[in-house]
Amino acid sequence: MDSLRQDLRYAIRTLSRTPGFTLAAGLTLALVIGANTVLFSAIHAMVLRPLPFPAAETLVRIWCEQESVSHASVAPPELLGWREHAQGFSQLAGFGRTNLNRTGTEAPERVRANRVTTNFFSVLGVRPAQGRDFREEDAPSGGDVSVVLVGHGYWQRALGGAPDVVGRTLVLNDRSHTVVGVLPEDFSFPETAEDTDVWIPEWLDPQRHGNHYLSVLGRVAPGTTVEAAQADLKRVAEIVGTPEAGQKRHGIRLTAWQDHLTSNTRDVLWMLWAAVGFVLLIACANVANLMLVRTLSRQRDGAIRAALGASRRRRLQQSLVESVLLSLLGGVMGLVLGLWGMELVRTLLPHALLRVAPLEINFTVLGFSALLSVGTGLLFGLAPALHATGMDVLPMLRQSGSAVGARTGHPLRSGLVMVQLALALVLTVGTGLIVRSLYNVMAVDPGFDASGAVSAQLTLSPDSYRDDARKRAFVQDVAERMKARPGVEAVGFVNDAPLGGSGTDGDFQLEGDTNPSGERRHTAFRVATPDYFAALRIQVRQGRDFGPQDSEKGAPVIIVNEAFVRKYLGGGEALGRRVRLDWDDHQPFRDIVGVVEDVRHESLTRPAAPEAYLPYAQYPLHGLTLVMRGEDSASSALAALREAVKAVDAEQPLYALQPFSERVERVLLRPTGTARLLGAFAALAVLLAGVGVYGVLAYSVGQRTRELGIRLALGAHPLQVLRLVLGQGLRLTALGVGAGLLAALGCTRLMAATLYGVEPFAPDIFLGVAVALGGLSLLACLVPALRASRVSPSVSLRAE
Structure with a gap:
């Protein structure tokens, strides 16, 4: 213990004498340890820690498994x-x-x-x-x-x-x-x-x-x-x-409740944690290079200690104590950064689950952060420590100070730089795939135009609105009041609006179709008023929209979407075909009077399913979403909606008032946040890799100053020296980028489930990242190469 205390005091003195190195290495470690701590806290809360219910591991969710619906x-x-x-x-x-x-x-x-x-x-x-x-x-x-x-x-x-x-x-x-x-x-x-x-x-x-x-x-x-x-x-x-x-x-589908609750979150969290793990390894390689430089500059001091009787174990301990102390310093700063980073990660997680599994810095997370800090210190400190304790003492003692400094860098430094480049390339390629996937999602045509539309929800009381006639009168009165406002383009009602998280489906029959294949006829159902399609600018491809003629006394009608026509009508003529809903035996056959474009109702990444729309006058419901399009600002339009509903029924609450575009933004919130975090991690990884390349070449040039001066004195052209140094850097870059491309081919296959519209192997992304990383490395090589080509022969030759 005495020796450990001595080594700790020595490490504190040593680090305090080099504040620049300590701050740079500490901040680098703080970023990566803090990011790892935040991701661990999320995974611990969502996946590892049981739900806050007695014997939560015995709780399961159960669904019916039907022919065309896996989770009914x-x-x-x-x-x-x-x-x-x-x-x-x-x-x-x-x-x-x-x-x-x-x-x-x-x-x-x-x-x-x-x-x-x-x-x-x-x-x-x-x-x-x-x-x-x-x-x-x-x-x-x-x-x-x-x-x-x-x-x-x-x-x-x-x-x-x-x-x-x-x-x-x-x-x-x-x-x-x-x-x-x-x-x-x-x-x-x-x-x-x-x-x-x-x-x-x-x-x-x-x-x-x-x-x-x-x-x-x-x-x-x-x-x-x-x-x-x-x-x-x-x-x-x-x-x-x-x-x-x-x-x-019906079959049965059963899963552990916690697995069900986290099913849409686990992959994102594991992917982000893998990304920050890559950044951690890059940072370790970077700091290990810095530590190795310090070791090379202090190797004569280490030789003297060995000559005075210090054992290899003691010298190894002294070196590792310094690296672990530095890492613990980074870990403490990382915890502070982690408190800020938790707010970013919370945006990626389901709010419902955060209520029962909050992200917090608890004893488990603190323990993980401490272990990670110690492990990181050992990881980046081990190679320099082994190098320092494995040198031959007598040759070092015979050399003078300058001769010692003349030795070129250890090959381990070059290897660490290649590892940084390879890991940075893998992470950047993965980020590129995620960004391309997000772009594809944002480019999806949802089948409706959310801009300029507002929405609100209401649920008519089943007791006050038992009579269907009263439901119809309420809807018609509110719609007429809103249409009377200047600048209002369309007002419509629907029971389930797109991207709202709700839906209704069931079976149906096609008149005259014996269905010899035995395929189940299953579709989503919506109940809508006239002008609903106009309010969201959903295009009517064939036939017509609902109109005044589709009243409770009118002929039973229905409108279907293009996916319905493709799947159940073979893409043929739909108008005039008749459909009967299988909700009960009293449902009549309904004439298809229109075909509308497909709407991505459940998700932007899920293809549109067959849908059928019934006129509200013929099938009035209690739960509705009101959609309005007009020239007013969102706040003015929503205030007008409130007043119109209050004027018709002062006891009817209106809720979830919002611009319709917020539904799309809510769907994009998680993939956008994921892409931003990965982009930040990738940028940090590339920056660290570039710094690593620069550091190796700068140190090499510094160690070879006398040699380069002699070359220039003997007639070597500065361009030759420039090519010499650039060649060394480009060889490192080529090896690191090549290894990274091979690793990326394997790693990106694991991301397939999180991608949309892009294959795990996208040649343009792989090539683009490789060229960009190579270009950055070239810039990092250029500064020390130019410095080498301008070495003064007289100055270098006068050096000892």
């Missing part, structure tokens, strides 16, 4: 059958998101709600902080629910944190509901983008076959593996499944 919701009879017959689960619960309108207050309020089976919180292992959990009798047959649980945030925000909240009455969708409990402050449900305000018990109708609307969460029974539980549930599905006529039985 579950119908109530199926869930009831699974509960009765499945032995691999201790409990199974259903849930579904909805919106409620709260009235009886100063202003109507939209309430974010979840309908859940009465055992839902028991499955999660959550108990109310006040009051009680749901009971079976809280979800009576027929669904006349009169009780609710409220979230802690809603209790504080909307109910004033009243201590006597249990027993209080809330008017939701024009019905009185009694608050029976308040959920804990630390509870948040990660399946919804926003915190849930109110929880309502859901009755499972055993006769509601074919109506798939439930999400299912299960807890695997003690002593049962997830695989065994899935096999058991597949067996049960064969028993209880009741497919509709002509359909195959």
Whole structure:
């Protein structure tokens, strides 16, 4: 321990005497250690740390697997059958998101709600902080629910944190509901983008076959593996499944809940962590080169220590203590930078998951940062330390100071530079692929024009708007009021707007089609008013838009998209064909009166699926999105929407008011943030690699000053010296870039799942990055090469 303390004091003195070196190396390490710490904290929170529920590893998500839908919701009879017959689960619960309108207050309020089976919180292992959990009798047959649980945030925000909240009455969708409990402050449900305000018990109708609307969460029974539980549930599905006529039985898809929640995030996080790992290795090589220079300049001092009896182990320890101390300094600065970097990474992660798995600098992250700092110090300090302790002492003692300095650089320095170039090329190629992918996504035609349009959502109360005629009147009145405003181009309503995260689908029949192949006829359904297509500038390719003639008394009609025509009509004539929806037996056959262009409804990277649009007057719904296009600014248009809805029904809350372009921006937020982070890492890697090339050649020129002066004195032309030094640098560059190209060929294949519209091997990106990195290296070589060609022979010859 005494020797360690002595070495620590010596390292502190040594580093303090060279503040420039210490600051440069420390900041380099701070950047890479800080970035690695931030990415580790994200991976630890999202992937490694269990969800904050008791025995979270036993929680699983379950879907129906249908012929053309791999992740379908579950119908109530199926869930009831699974509960009765499945032995691999201790409990199974259903849930579904909805919106409620709260009235009886100063202003109507939209309430974010979840309908859940009465055992839902028991499955999660959550108990109310006040009051009680749901009971079976809280979800009576027929669904006349009169009780609710409220979230802690809603209790504080909307109910004033009243201590006597249990027993209080809330008017939701024009019905009185009694608050029976308040959920804990630390509870948040990660399946919804926003915190849930109110929880309502859901009755499972055993006769509601074919109506798939439930999400299912299960807890695997003690002593049962997830695989065994899935096999058991597949067996049960064969028993209880009741497919509709002509359909195959539903399969089962099951996955660990945490894997499901992080499925869209894990690949991005691992890719970013791999990128900062590359930058860390480049930084280690860079700092190792700096340390090697210091070692070469102090090798006579080391020889004297060895001659005085210092063992190789002691000298090795002394050298490693200095490098580890330097790395720990970088680690401390990296933690400070990491606090800022966490804000950047948060933009890439699902907000719903961040509520239950926040990014934070906890003891685990601190421990990782400390271990990473020590490991980094050992990594970049080991090679210089071994070189320093492995030299031959006697020849060093016989040489004079200048003779020592005349030795050329160690080959290890050149090797480290080649490693930096290779890693920088791999990272830059990967960044180029991601940027090209992002460009391709941004260039996708979504099938609508978001610029100049605004949107808002509303949910008509099922009790106040039981009558379809009242729904139609509300929609028509609001639309007419908005159209009367100057500058308004179009106003339309739709149940599911593009890129909104919601959708409705189902089966249908084509009149006169016997469907000999047995292929399932499945399509997405939208319900829209006239002018909805005009409001988003969705082009009508054939036929017409909905119009006044498509009233509740008019002929049943439908509009389909081009993907529908390609898939189910062979790309042929669509107008006049007749379609019947399989929602119930009372649906009529509907005439196809129009074909509209494809709309990327779910995602910009997912091809448009078959869609069919029904006129709102013939199929009125409660949940709607209002879309308006006009000349007003977004703020003025949204204020006008509020006033129009208030004038028609002052008890109807309007929510999610926003320019429609924000939907597109939200979809692009994660890929844009990923590309920016990778770009920053790649730029840092290239900069470090360029500095490494410059450092090696500058040191080499400094060591060979006398030799180069002699060459010039003997008649060598300065251009010859210039070519000599440039040749040395270009050889390093060629070897490093060549090795990087080979490594990139293998590494980019691992990125295939994260790319869109670009192959992992894109020759133009590979060639462009190689040329750019080679050009940068050439510039780095040029400065020391020019200095070498201008060496004064008289000065160098007068040197010892």
